[in-house]
Amino acid sequence: MNRRIRITVWNEFRHERDVKHPSRAVYPDGVHAVIAKGLAAEPDFEVRTATLDEPEHGLSKETLEATDVLTWWGHGAHDEVKDEIVERVQQRIVLGGMGLIVLHSGHVSKIFRKLMGTTCKLRWREMGEKERIWVVEPNHPISAGLPPHFEIPHTETYGERFDIPAPDALVFLSWFQGGDVFRSGCCFNRGIGRIFYFRPGHETFPIYFQPEVQRVLANACRWAAPSGCPPTQFGHVPTPLEKC
Amino acid sequence: MNRRIRITVWNEFRHERDVKHPSRAVYPDGVHAVIAKGLAAEPDFEVRTATLDEPEHGLSKETLEATDVLTWWGHGAHDEVKDEIVERVQQRIVLGGMGLIVLHSGHVSKIFRKLMGTTCKLRWREMGEKERIWVVEPNHPISAGLPPHFEIPHTETYGERFDIPAPDALVFLSWFQGGDVFRSGCCFNRGIGRIFYFRPGHETFPIYFQPEVQRVLANACRWAAPSGCPPTQFGHVPTPLEKC
């Protein structure tokens, strides 16, 4: 693919519009604005944003058709995402090859649960603990350019058991100060689409400003971009290839 | 588990009640009756049946709670299975550890698609071709007691691409006379439940009378029976294990 990768950065964008919410101090223009700015610095990316309260959640058929990779941040309003739109996003991934990057609390978004088939639940705690992310697969495209480990100074903690299918590749593991571990970078192939779950990214910590995190997101978008394979032909094939 | 494995054999049971349908000649009492009879011959199994047109499709909460392994055969009426019951079955698998054996055209059942997160589509043709099933993993519990390969004399053909996530174990591959191949025995772990997809089993061929097929089903039920692990605790864990 020689043209630029077209990325749509999706955000629930509710916390940051609530004047009383602590996320406003960190992400006054929304989590998506910071993610999009980081990605837009890459010369091979073309970035737009979409949010829950736009018509069709900003995810019209036209927008999805013109999206190579969708990043997803949601937290408190997962249930407000319409089933019809979730279905549309799933189809675009599985049948059309769009990539999906699911971030942090997006683990219980409708779209991630629909693609995984499990509850995607986990254990959590919000104490601003330190997280250290270890690279388990150093030659995976998503860990390119990263050191063997890097730290998130303060974060919400997620701990195992994380109820997901065994990932097709496990790229990162997290260590937490409070004694927990987590599979924090997980790749999945579903249909002809690729999905990456990345754990870091709480709305009250400046995690999406960190260069290592921005690097992971950029790597993940390149990895998840469509391979360009045509839609698969399914269904009735009346004539056998060999004489029966 | 020292008590017997409680199996519920589910069938859509529509074709076989239609006096004009060719399945009546092969399965006059329904596909489920033959599957259940085969399984009931195993001393460690306790078998019941359930069908689409029973109240709650025969899958009440009580029945599911008392089911260790559910086998699923459906074909023409997938859409008539109520979403609420599909959700209930999924929960019982993922959170409760019930096993699920999905048979043949059950590949596009609501429950299988919900668990896989993909379309589960494939290519197909109905010509009564010969199928030869090859054991790819001879030490897997589901291939126990089988020869290196066995034949289905006449069957409906399924061919790749089969749109599923890469299985956690690939036990069988099928060869078809007409030139196709298929991943015909696929294991998946989802939550604390185990799922096995087994391709053979069309309603107009006496496939479920074959000893090798009956052997596979019995092996699969034993493999998919709950391990007995307690429900996983998810959610808020306010106190860290280590001092932060």
Added chain:
Amino acid sequence: MNRRIRITVWNEFRHERDVKHPSRAVYPDGVHAVIAKGLAAEPDFEVRTATLDEPEHGLSKETLEATDVLTWWGHGAHDEVKDEIVERVQQRIVLGGMGLIVLHSGHVSKIFRKLMGTTCKLRWREMGEKERIWVVEPNHPISAGLPPHFEIPHTETYGERFDIPAPDALVFLSWFQGGDVFRSGCCFNRGIGRIFYFRPGHETFPIYFQPEVQRVLANACRWAAPSGCPPTQFGHVPTPLEKC
């Protein structure tokens, strides 16, 4: 398999015979003696031991033929294990279905590296840190009966990157006080044999006396016991099954 599982507990047994070595205070009769005693408490196990300085390292053809599962502890004398014996053990696993449980510093044993095809190297430190082992797959036979996590009060630390092929199942993850994480319970299928790598178990800490560790070892031996499938037939098959 209704007869008892025949386990051979192998130990390098050098440190514990050195009067100046601190391991003598913890394992005066050898690490193998404690492992064997723990396993022998299981009614379905039949346990013997073997050590490096016995003839053929205690692993004659007859012994291996009469072994269902071999557990392996080595540390400082990996290079003294004869290639011929390593080859024999590999054949018994891959072609004969014997299980292998590789313990702690056995990660760079000849047999484990031969089965993995990689260096099996890792990062390590010996400070007596606390380790917390998390169950990632609660319904796996090897985690049966375990709590969601358990602790090793003092241990040698191993950290990622652990240079192994992606395991066929990842059962445990370790958290270390000093900031590291590790894939500490890894299942592999090789040929018709099953291999489990379990990280805990340094020679100067009483780790093999811990009930949780003993439980893991017993579970692993049951999981790795041969399925009973006959040897696979390879080689020339001159006559095709179908007319060409």
Added chain:
Amino acid sequence: MNRRIRITVWNEFRHERDVKHPSRAVYPDGVHAVIAKGLAAEPDFEVRTATLDEPEHGLSKETLEATDVLTWWGHGAHDEVKDEIVERVQQRIVLGGMGLIVLHSGHVSKIFRKLMGTTCKLRWREMGEKERIWVVEPNHPISAGLPPHFEIPHTETYGERFDIPAPDALVFLSWFQGGDVFRSGCCFNRGIGRIFYFRPGHETFPIYFQPEVQRVLANACRWAAPSGCPPTQFGHVPTPLEKC
């Protein structure tokens, strides 16, 4: 990687130098000459060849250091490849990230068996049967540009059980006229290197002249090229990252 991918095409090159061997009619300059010519047509590749009877089998340290991807064809003289060179190739893959493409009868080469840890045996027959190769993963880089299936008109047959570890990705499945199936395109990650096994390619059939086969080889070389990650640091790390 903006520079060209440096490929070394290795061949045993014995059959084709034997004036009585039928391979001379098809590959008069050796199998490697045809493979190399096909790859050299790609503008981003730089191709050289190496053969068994050259000093160090043509695989000096300098050559391997200057090789991004090595393709391996051997058949009758696997045992003549020196263990020291096999060890060197393994190290360059696992620690240095060189890619390896193993072709056809290379399945029992020393290097493939060393990387897999199993016998890599299979069932075979030489009757010039038709083979049909099915794409199982249409969005994998190695199947880019291929149709859903393609045929090899005449080939040596390989059949399951193929004694390999479960591949990290299964890209192709083969159907054979005589009734067999085979996992004919298998990806493995070992250390920081990538390995692809591709089944087609007998020395007496013009398989390496086929455009689809050449396409697979070119795709595989791009997929297996080193990611550029630095060598992993293993070993003693005396100072913990966190206070203990």
